[in-house]
Amino acid sequence: MQRTKQTGINEKIMQTIFFLSALISVAAVIAICLFLFVKGMPAIAEIGFMDFIFNEKWTPTNTPASYGILSMIVGSIYVTGGAIIIGVPIGLMCAIFLAEFCPGKIYMIVKPAVNLLGGIPSIIYGFFGMEVIVPIVRENMGGNGYSIMSASIILGIMILPTIISISESSVRAVPESYAEGSYGIGATKEETVFRVIVPAAKSGILTSIILGIGRAAGETMAVVMVAGNAVMPVDKINLLKPIRTLTANIVTEMSYASGLHESALISTGVVLFVFIIILNISLSLMKSKAQRN
Amino acid sequence: MKKNKALSIIALSLALIFAGCVQSKPSGEQKAEFNLGKDITVIARDAASGTRGAFHEIMGILVKEKDAEADKLVVGALEFDGTDKVITAVEGDKYGIGYISMGSVSDRIKAVSVNGIEPDVENVRSGNYSVSRPFILVTKGSESELIKDFLKFAESTQGQDITDEMKFIGASDLSEDYASSGMSGTIKVAGSTSVTPLMEKLQEAYRDLNPDVTFEMQSNGSSQGIKAALEGSYDIGMSSRELKEEEASQLNSYILAIDGIAVIVNKENPKSDLASEDITKIYTGEITKWSEIK
Numbered sequence: 001m002q003r004t005k006q007t008g009i010n011e012k013i014m015q016t017i018f019f020l021s022a023l024i025s026v027a028a029v030i031a032i033c034l035f036l037f038v039k040g041m042p043a044i045a046e047i048g049f050m051d052f053i054f055n056e057k058w059t060p061t062n063t064p065a066s067y068g069i070l071s072m073i074v075g076s077i078y079v080t081g082g083a084i085i086i087g088v089p090i091g092l093m094c095a096i097f098l099a100e101f102c103p104g105k106i107y108m109i110v111k112p113a114v115n116l117l118g119g120i121p122s123i124i125y126g127f128f129g130m131e132v133i134v135p136i137v138r139e140n141m142g143g144n145g146y147s148i149m150s151a152s153i154i155l156g157i158m159i160l161p162t163i164i165s166i167s168e169s170s171v172r173a174v175p176e177s178y179a180e181g182s183y184g185i186g187a188t189k190e191e192t193v194f195r196v197i198v199p200a201a202k203s204g205i206l207t208s209i210i211l212g213i214g215r216a217a218g219e220t221m222a223v224v225m226v227a228g229n230a231v232m233p234v235d236k237i238n239l240l241k242p243i244r245t246l247t248a249n250i251v252t253e254m255s256y257a258s259g260l261h262e263s264a265l266i267s268t269g270v271v272l273f274v275f276i277i278i279l280n281i282s283l284s285l286m287k288s289k290a291q292r293n
Numbered sequence: 294m295k296k297n298k299a300l301s302i303i304a305l306s307l308a309l310i311f312a313g314c315v316q317s318k319p320s321g322e323q324k325a326e327f328n329l330g331k332d333i334t335v336i337a338r339d340a341a342s343g344t345r346g347a348f349h350e351i352m353g354i355l356v357k358e359k360d361a362e363a364d365k366l367v368v369g370a371l372e373f374d375g376t377d378k379v380i381t382a383v384e385g386d387k388y389g390i391g392y393i394s395m396g397s398v399s400d401r402i403k404a405v406s407v408n409g410i411e412p413d414v415e416n417v418r419s420g421n422y423s424v425s426r427p428f429i430l431v432t433k434g435s436e437s438e439l440i441k442d443f444l445k446f447a448e449s450t451q452g453q454d455i456t457d458e459m460k461f462i463g464a465s466d467l468s469e470d471y472a473s474s475g476m477s478g479t480i481k482v483a484g485s486t487s488v489t490p491l492m493e494k495l496q497e498a499y500r501d502l503n504p505d506v507t508f509e510m511q512s513n514g515s516s517q518g519i520k521a522a523l524e525g526s527y528d529i530g531m532s533s534r535e536l537k538e539e540e541a542s543q544l545n546s547y548i549l550a551i552d553g554i555a556v557i558v559n560k561e562n563p564k565s566d567l568a569s570e571d572i573t574k575i576y577t578g579e580i581t582k583w584s585e586i587k
Contacts, residue, residue: 061340063362130381144334144386146371225378228371229339242371252339252374258516 033273040270043067043263052267058231058244060253060261067264069271071231075148075243076217076275079227082152082239083159083216088209090156091163095208098164099171100193118161126225129154134226143240146228151243154222159212166211170204171197203290210283214276220247246272327387327561329584333575335370336382336391343485343515343533344376347426348392348554352569354576367578380557387559388583390575392424394487395553396460404555406566417553418462423569425553428461428488431522431530431544439478439506440528444547446471446499455494461550477505484511484518484531491550492531519544 044052047067055068098110133153138145174197182192198205228242229252237243244252250265250272257265338345349355355364373379376393383389384401391402395412398404404412407424416422430447432440446452449471453463482492489512496508511521515532519540522530536546556572558564564586574580 059340059364061346061362062364063360130378131385135385138386144332144371144388146334146382224374229373230369230371233368236368241369244372252372258520 036266036270036273039263040267043260043267044270046260047264047267052264053271056231056234058249060257060264065261067260069246069249069268071234071237072244072246072249072268073271074234074237075227075232076245076247076272078148078237079151079155079223079243079245080213080216082148083155084209084213086152086156087159087163087212087216091160091208091212092167092205094160095164095167095171095205096193096198099168100189100197114161114164117157118165122158122219122221125154125158126222129222129226137240141240143238144228144242146226146242147240148227148237148243149239151223151227151245154226155216155219158219158222159215162215163208163212166208167201167205170201170208173204174200203286206286207283210279210286214279217275217279218247218272220251224248224251246275327563327583330582331388332581333583334382334386334389335367335576335578336379336386336389337366337370337372337576338379338392339372339374340364342374343426343487344392344394344554346515346534348424349576351424351426351554352573352576354573365577367576370576383557383559387561389559390572391557392554393557395425395555396490398555398557401560402557403560403562403565404557405564407556407572408569409566412553412555414457414460414462414553417551422553424556425462425551426533427464427535427551428485428491428549429532429536430547430549431519431532431536431540432528432547433522433525433543434545436528436545437478439476440480442474442476442503443480443499443506443529446502447495447547447549451498452495455498456491456550459491459494461491461552464548464550471502473502475505476503479507479509480529481509481527482511482529482531483513483521483527484529485515485533486512487533487552488531488549 052067052069053073054070055066056070057066057068058071059066094110094114098107098114102110129150133150134145136145137143137147137150137153141149143149178196178200179192182196187195223245224247227245227248229244229248230242231244232238232241246268249268253261254265338348346355349364349366354366355362371382373382376397379391379393380397380399380402383391395404395417398412406412407422410416410422412422412424417425430444432444436444448465448467449469450467451471453465453467456463482496489510493510496510500506500508509527511517511527515534518527518530519532519536520530521527523540523543530544531549533552536544556567562583564583567586571580571586575586580586
């Protein structure tokens, strides 16, 4: 009798703890949203929405100052796009290989390697990029190496673990009966994988790509070290020229900025945040669509 | 089994190629000669850095016209948010040029002479080396005895010894020794990241003499330090740039030291002397190749 009472109390306590934990993450999101919009909106209003988003001149220390982030918005899109072009095919093929073709011995090497890749701190990626990727780009492609190219390569590597692990599990989650059916009508292993299993895992693969985009767009430390951080006029943006992303803008100038300059940096964060929100919404839309199918 | 073997061979050779790329790079780079026809890689600090503010003003990259101020830094110049990254970038790029605090010059890069004058302590002290800036401490004016005592220590011979040790140039001509006053209390200091290392050493030495004094330090940039002193939230503000007029009128300032800004190039660069006009032209984009410099 006493024992059940005890368990009941324990259960209540644990329930509260779990509920509080859930509450904390919600509270954190709300607090960050509030901070961003309360601190960032007045600056956008002061600068003017159009002048902030569609002006390519960022000269906060000039008098009169100009706070336009178009160049950085375009920069973020380019760098993220480059990372997707490099990272998605490699990641996807690696995931299919791991899930379908990989012999056990190799799996024991590749899988931990992928996990390890995901655990490497971004500052290490940055150093690697600065000391290895940048010189390789400089020697083989021209320019001074600090460029959209180098940033895309580094980010392409950084998003591999996200893409590989999520795609791999979604490929593995395809019911065995699909493959059996395919073999049953005489398809080869390759045909089965590429015509039946991969299409069936489509939504998981798309999820992995979107999460990869989120990671690439939000990455800061590594990009700052390899992209050169120059604010380029939009018509002069070039694959082998330096670029500044939204994240790089915030981190390079935050420590010193004050007044409207500081608020403009927080507003830059607002724009980035809106990007990420759009990504997440499209992710959940896609998931619900996949569930309906 | 055959597939297994083939795969391991592919993996192995990929790893070897990659390792080869990484290792063969430095030796390959040393063999290639310095090509004067290549574009200069212009490396600057981020827009809000104190070093950048001082350097761009001295070199005329920042152009002032009446009320307007415009930074003419060439489009496409790399911008890094720290001295260490500027050094790494210049070290890695044969055609790079950058600027850093003189105290941070090391043998990883080469500091060039400006107008034929070498960037060393003597030349900065005599004023011959023109690319320099003051390290300033500011207070609100009505400072306590404790803060006065600390500032006295910074000006004393002990304070100057520490400044010299850190490779900055002392700005005080006082030849008095500081004697411990036995004071107690807390001093709150905020401001320039460039001044911070010197400030920390001074505080350490001061605490050895006055064990009852504690310090609160915030290293957050010149403008923040000045702002904190103005608001009175901190006792002393540190600045690595000259004060603006409206700031100077409201604050007491003490020049703690003078810091030279060194112009640095890659060690393989044959140039060891640059005219200041050429440096300005490089940073504003009028000169884009090393061969254009006489």
